[in-house]
Amino acid sequence: MHESIENLIRRITRMGRGELIRELRSLDCSFPIDFSDDYLNGMSVERLRHIILAASLHIRPAQVG
Numbered sequence: 001m002h003e004s005i006e007n008l009i010r011r012i013t014r015m016g017r018g019e020l021i022r023e024l025r026s027l028d029c030s031f032p033i034d035f036s037d038d039y040l041n042g043m044s045v046e047r048l049r050h051i052i053l054a055a056s057l058h059i060r061p062a063q064v065g
Contacts, residue, residue, distance in 0.1 A: 008056055012049050017041075020048040027052070029059050 003011070015023065021040050024033060033055060040048065 005057070009053065012052055012056075015049070017045055017048065020045065020052060024048065024052050024055070027055055027059065029055055031058075 012020070012023070021037075024035070024040070027033060033051075035043075
């Protein structure tokens with residue numbers, strides 16, 4: 001069963017920069033996520049969270065019902 005949106009948000013909110021970057025690198029997307037390490041390290045933590053949430057929501061299978 002897939003993680004609920006609320007749990008996804010809670011999990012992302014608790015992550016620090018290193019965890020966020022690892023999460024972003026591990027996403028199995030059908031589109032390229034190609035950010036350099038320097039760019040990611042210079043990005044605000046809130047921006048990293050936003051990108052991960054947006055990508056995670058995009059790759060989620062459609063919810064029926």
